[in-house]
Amino acid sequence: MESHHMPFPDYLHRCQQRSIDVIARQDSINWILKVHAYYNFSPVTAFLSVNYLDRFLSSYSLPLPNGWPFQLLSVACLSLAAKMEEAEVPLLLDLQLFEPRFVFEPETVQRMELRVMAALNWRLRSVTPFDYLHLFLCKLPSLPDSFASLLSASSDLILSTTRVIDFLQFAPSAMAAAAVFCAVGEGFQFPAHDAFFPKSVNKEMVRSCHQLMEKYLIETCPSARLKEPSVQPSLAPPSPVGVLDAAACGSCDTRSSSSQLEPPAKRLRSSAPDVQQQ
Template sequence: MDLLCGEDSSDVFSDESTAYLSSEEADSWPEESIASCIEDERHFVPGLDYLSRFHSQSLDASAREDSVSWILKVQAYYKFQPLTAYLAVNYMDRFLYARRLPETSGWPMQLLAVACLSLAAKMEEVLVPCLFDFQAEGVKYIFEAKTIQRMELLVLSVLDWRLRSVTPFSFLSFFAYKIDPLGTFLRFFLSHATKIILSNIKEASFLEYRPSSIAAAAILCVANELPSLSSAANPHESPETWCDGLSKEKIVRCYRLMKAMAIENNRRNSPKVIAKLRVSVRAVSTLMWPSEEPCSFSSSSSSSSLSSPCKRRKLSDYSWVGDDNSSSE
């Protein structure tokens, strides 16, 4: 089940190894092909009511967010391509839409995330870690390889073996050339749009939008960062002319959501101003012996709790993983 390819891996983990179109490829790729991708993308996303399940709390949005965060951590740890992380999340969402886990959180969700990331890596990466090594970056449970393999087969069965999904990365270069025909800022477009897409992948609200709308909105967000191109990146005018099948309404709404999430992220990541504690030197000196040092505190209870290692449980051979007769409700 583990794949280890022997191709030259010198450029595998570099920033240059992307699935984007070159200038020549973008020019030669007819718009009919992009329109065909837009038509086919509906087969590689969860159903329209998937987002409503999170709103009704029949699915746990926080459990999904934790799983996506873990996938992104492992992607960064192994320097996988952004597409690998996106595919893993795509597989996970499509599985959760089609089949309910025994628990909405806990070890079944973690096992699903491990299996989806393993499958995505086998699809896109040249060098793939062994199944045991995928379980890094703060996992709570450790699964045997045979358990992960059985989960992989279940995911493949539920997804009908359709792993070559249409993703936002399928459209980025084409849309970037629509705003920047000469490709002057192509690298800037691709790198920044990729960051925008991955930074928002945890947010369940983006499940409402198809890959083409997400790609177009991300390209528009990047274009508005470039003064020389901002006039050509009006989300209310240009996107629907790029290709048949694009929805201006969906792109505008997705664009506004990305802008709102960017503001929120900047607010969260802004440095906190900590008020300085003013201490009277005279007061401190009268309360200390000469041999004591100021501001030296200890707590046996807090130190013991912080130093205790996180315990991880080993799980294997659960009947539901390979049980074809389990409920799909």
């Protein structure tokens, strides 16, 4: 079931009520996406990293908000996701780029990886929206653009959802369908017949996710297609935290090549155990 690979149902409410440190979460996601782009990891790797992070935070509270525990969790989640998806995985010390406040020894990261895996009940092969993209793309009656360009645009939109907490309410299949519909561009008509959707997909949740993407991501994500304003009924006002998250998405193009990012300055590797503060 998709719910087995999502945070607990009350997680979104806790984020909205700020019982979860959403600023530290946003910083973690920004760092994950930067490292993802630097190493040219697949979109699935970045999404899995955030999925692991949210599922862990929905089960456990971290001490020292915006301190080393959040950074250690981010490194562990990205490392686990890279091991699941990438053919070549950087060394744990090489993964800690962009002048982090703390640098963790490999043994420390590995211990955190074990804790994350235990919290996730060892369900690391998560169901993600990327598992459904080909299904919905193939169901389109006609493709206005090439299959590859629609797949790329849909992937960019899915990655952009990680920055807006309101998307936590949607199942992976609903997000995939909504991303495909947004990527198609102008002139798209939401499918009126239920045959387009598998029985396990909630059509109304797809519609709500589609509207939310048009409201936030089409206007704020430069990799998304430009569209005319939607004439569909608007959603209920989203959470203030979601608005802040959307505003933080100054550039959602996480597929940039590593040449567009400044290589981090080399760091001396100290023999001091565990945590090294920069």
